[in-house]
Amino acid sequence: MTAPTVPIEKSEGKPKKERQIIVGLLMAAPAFLLMILFLVTPFFGGIYFSFTNQRLIAATETEVVGFRNYTRLLSLSVLPLEPVVDETTGQPVLDETGELTYPRSREITRDEENYPQYAGLTEWFTFDVGDTRYVVLAGDPNFYRSIVNNFFFAIVVIPLQTGLALLLALLVNQGLRGQTFFRTMYFAPVVTSMVVVSIVWKFLYDPNNGLINEMISTLTFGAVGPINWLGNPSIAMWAIIIMSVWQGVGMQMMLFIAGLQQIPGSLYEATSIDGANTWQEFRHITLPGLRNVMVFIFLTITIAAFQLFDQVFVMTNGGPDNATTTTVFHMYREGFREQKIGYASAIAVIFFLIIVGINLIQRYAVKEKEA
Amino acid sequence: MATMHTPQIVETNHPGHWKKSVKTGLKYIPLLILIFFFTFPLVFMIVSSFKRDNLQIFADLRSMRAFLPVGELTLDNYRAVFINSNFPRYLMNSIGLTIVTILLAMLVNSMAAYALSRLKWRGQKLALSVIIATLIIPGQAVIMPMLLLVASLPAISFEGGVIALTQGWLDTYYVQVIPFVTSAFSIFLFYQFFQDIPKELDEAALVDGANRFQIYYRIIVPMSGPVFASVAILTFISSWNAFLWPIMTVQSDNLRPVMVGLLFFFQRDVQWAEVMAYTTMITIPVLLFFFLFQSAFVKSVATSGLKG
Numbered sequence: 001m002t003a004p005t006v007p008i009e010k011s012e013g014k015p016k017k018e019r020q021i022i023v024g025l026l027m028a029a030p031a032f033l034l035m036i037l038f039l040v041t042p043f044f045g046g047i048y049f050s051f052t053n054q055r056l057i058a059a060t061e062t063e064v065v066g067f068r069n070y071t072r073l074l075s076l077s078v079l080p081l082e083p084v085v086d087e088t089t090g091q092p093v094l095d096e097t098g099e100l101t102y103p104r105s106r107e108i109t110r111d112e113e114n115y116p117q118y119a120g121l122t123e124w125f126t127f128d129v130g131d132t133r134y135v136v137l138a139g140d141p142n143f144y145r146s147i148v149n150n151f152f153f154a155i156v157v158i159p160l161q162t163g164l165a166l167l168l169a170l171l172v173n174q175g176l177r178g179q180t181f182f183r184t185m186y187f188a189p190v191v192t193s194m195v196v197v198s199i200v201w202k203f204l205y206d207p208n209n210g211l212i213n214e215m216i217s218t219l220t221f222g223a224v225g226p227i228n229w230l231g232n233p234s235i236a237m238w239a240i241i242i243m244s245v246w247q248g249v250g251m252q253m254m255l256f257i258a259g260l261q262q263i264p265g266s267l268y269e270a271t272s273i274d275g276a277n278t279w280q281e282f283r284h285i286t287l288p289g290l291r292n293v294m295v296f297i298f299l300t301i302t303i304a305a306f307q308l309f310d311q312v313f314v315m316t317n318g319g320p321d322n323a324t325t326t327t328v329f330h331m332y333r334e335g336f337r338e339q340k341i342g343y344a345s346a347i348a349v350i351f352f353l354i355i356v357g358i359n360l361i362q363r364y365a366v367k368e369k370e371a
Numbered sequence: 372m373a374t375m376h377t378p379q380i381v382e383t384n385h386p387g388h389w390k391k392s393v394k395t396g397l398k399y400i401p402l403l404i405l406i407f408f409f410t411f412p413l414v415f416m417i418v419s420s421f422k423r424d425n426l427q428i429f430a431d432l433r434s435m436r437a438f439l440p441v442g443e444l445t446l447d448n449y450r451a452v453f454i455n456s457n458f459p460r461y462l463m464n465s466i467g468l469t470i471v472t473i474l475l476a477m478l479v480n481s482m483a484a485y486a487l488s489r490l491k492w493r494g495q496k497l498a499l500s501v502i503i504a505t506l507i508i509p510g511q512a513v514i515m516p517m518l519l520l521v522a523s524l525p526a527i528s529f530e531g532g533v534i535a536l537t538q539g540w541l542d543t544y545y546v547q548v549i550p551f552v553t554s555a556f557s558i559f560l561f562y563q564f565f566q567d568i569p570k571e572l573d574e575a576a577l578v579d580g581a582n583r584f585q586i587y588y589r590i591i592v593p594m595s596g597p598v599f600a601s602v603a604i605l606t607f608i609s610s611w612n613a614f615l616w617p618i619m620t621v622q623s624d625n626l627r628p629v630m631v632g633l634l635f636f637f638q639r640d641v642q643w644a645e646v647m648a649y650t651t652m653i654t655i656p657v658l659l660f661f662f663l664f665q666s667a668f669v670k671s672v673a674t675s676g677l678k679g
């Protein structure tokens with residue numbers, strides 16, 4: 001690397017070159033030291049802690065526990081349960097609504113003597129096949145819930161936000177007068193703090209005195225009743241999704257606008273001579289021209305989806321019933337509130353591997369298309 | 372194919388222009404609806420901050436009054452935020468922390484990028500690839516071990532005029548600044564920019580007898596306004612919005628930044644008008660900044676998508 005410059009520098013004498021090395025190292029030193037201290041050290045430290053029972057405030061000596069944190073995080077098992085049968089009649093016992101009853105999974109997971117294979121596991125969810133009820137048990141059901149929530153968020157937000165961003169970009173790139181003004185307004189939420197946005201939207205979503213319910217009720221002439229946006233487990237994540245898309249979509253819109261402006265106008269001229277209609281133009285020129293931007297947008301939205309935290313922290317605190325718990329929120333809860341740094345570090349390692357995985361998939365996708 | 376062109380020709384030759392202007396006008400309808408969609412929460416926030424109390428805000432929800440500064444308007448909510456909370460202190464903390472972080476980030480990262488881009492030293496290529504590799508590590512992935520680390524770092528404190536060496540950075544100003552000074556992404560932005568500055572300029576300056584450090588601050592820095600602006604804007608956004616980290620590391624009310632202060636103010640007090648006054652005060656200056664330096668903001672934020 002330095003070879004070509006050596007002869008010249010040598011002829012001028014060594015001191016100058018050595019001085020350059022010293023100046024170079026001195027100028028780079030503050031950044032490198034800070035990076036080693038605050039990025040590299042905690043990164044490797046975290047990998048080490050994930051194999052220990054390190055606590056934030058250590059009451060006892062920290063021990064290396066091997067893969068115990070990972071086992072607890074990842075272990076999964078399925079427990080089949082048969083309906084409860086009345087011993088005298090041989091008939092299944094029914095509850096008040098006439099449904100079959102099943103033994104409680106807790107009775108089995110706590111019975112270490114007879115069922116050692118289920119020890120330490122708790123119920124995540126159940127499903128029925130015929131009369132048999134299958135209980136899915138996990139070492140830490142909330143961890144799986146958080147991963148599933150992140151994936152759900154990502155799967156909804158990726159097409160929604162990308163599609164809306166593209167639509168916005170096309171609308172404010174028609175050459176209309178004042179379109180810069182519209183772009184600026186659509187981008188304004190992006191520069192607004194997520195904590196502020198979450199607090200304002202928490203008010204907007206209020207079930208009794210919320211603006212959003214009032215607007216919906218006005219628009220539907222009272223047909224749609226008050227929605228408990230953040231209090232209903234099956235709606236809460238949607239509420240966070242809508243708000244997050246509102247806050248973030250301006251960013252992808254700007255990326256699409258930049259992409260649109262890089263498509264040469266001559267391509268459109270050529271197709272309009274060929275008589276292509278607007279849809280054909282969009283399909284054959286605009287979309288292929290935006291491919292690189294699109295890949296970048298997919299990647300950034302996916303990574304952001306897995307980093308979801310502030311909204312959850314301010315608006316729902318992970319609830320109701322862990323319906324909005326995310327990986328980072330779970331890590332915060334275990335590491336800071338429960339002070340289990342070792343366990344939280346294991347979550348962080350898995351979180352990091354997911355992010356690396358997303359990056360690799362994206363890189364692979366780009367290479368495939370280029371080939 | 373030729374027939375497809377005829378309508379266009381007819382339209383442009385049409386005697387009445389009004390048809391065309393109506394068509395253009397119609398194009399603005401979706402844009403205006405979208406303006407409402409993107410700004411109604413912010414407009415509602417600002418308007419509500421001037422209303423008397425919860426009752427008035429709730430009463431106005433059922434009509435357009437929710438978005439209009441009508442009825443009995445007051446500045447009492449703003450007064451209440453200043454008097455009932457430690458807001459002035461939070462604000463000064465955030466302004467100070469943000470300015471110091473921006474200045475240090477510009478200096479430290481640009482020097483490192485200059486050393487990587489312009490000087491020859493052993494391990495330089497390796498250092499560059501390590502920095503690029505660290506871009507993949509999201510900040511949240513290292514936050515837990517970092518908490519433990521800062522709790523055990525040595526610190527200097529000045530208590531009652533006495534300088535003392537203490538243990539632990541928890542509950543200090545530096546824990547909110549120093550870990551966020553360097554960023555691989557900022558170094559990378561500077562590096563890319565510096566690579567595009569012709570190396571002939573350095574050589575000419577060397578012939579004139581300038582040393583390497585003089586080249587950095589007399590030639591490179593003055594030529595790199597745009598990239599310094601980008602790094603300043605990105606650092607500004609992340610410092611001003613700092614939230615999770617100060618929640619975990621700062622316990623003293625007097626050291627809290629605005630976002631954490633907001634959370635405590637919000638939990639203690641559900642006088643929405645006052646909460647909205649608080650959020651308005653910490654949002655409007657940022658939005659004004661953004662409107663003034665729009666293109667620089669958009670450019671830097673849009674390129675930062677990959678930052679953790």
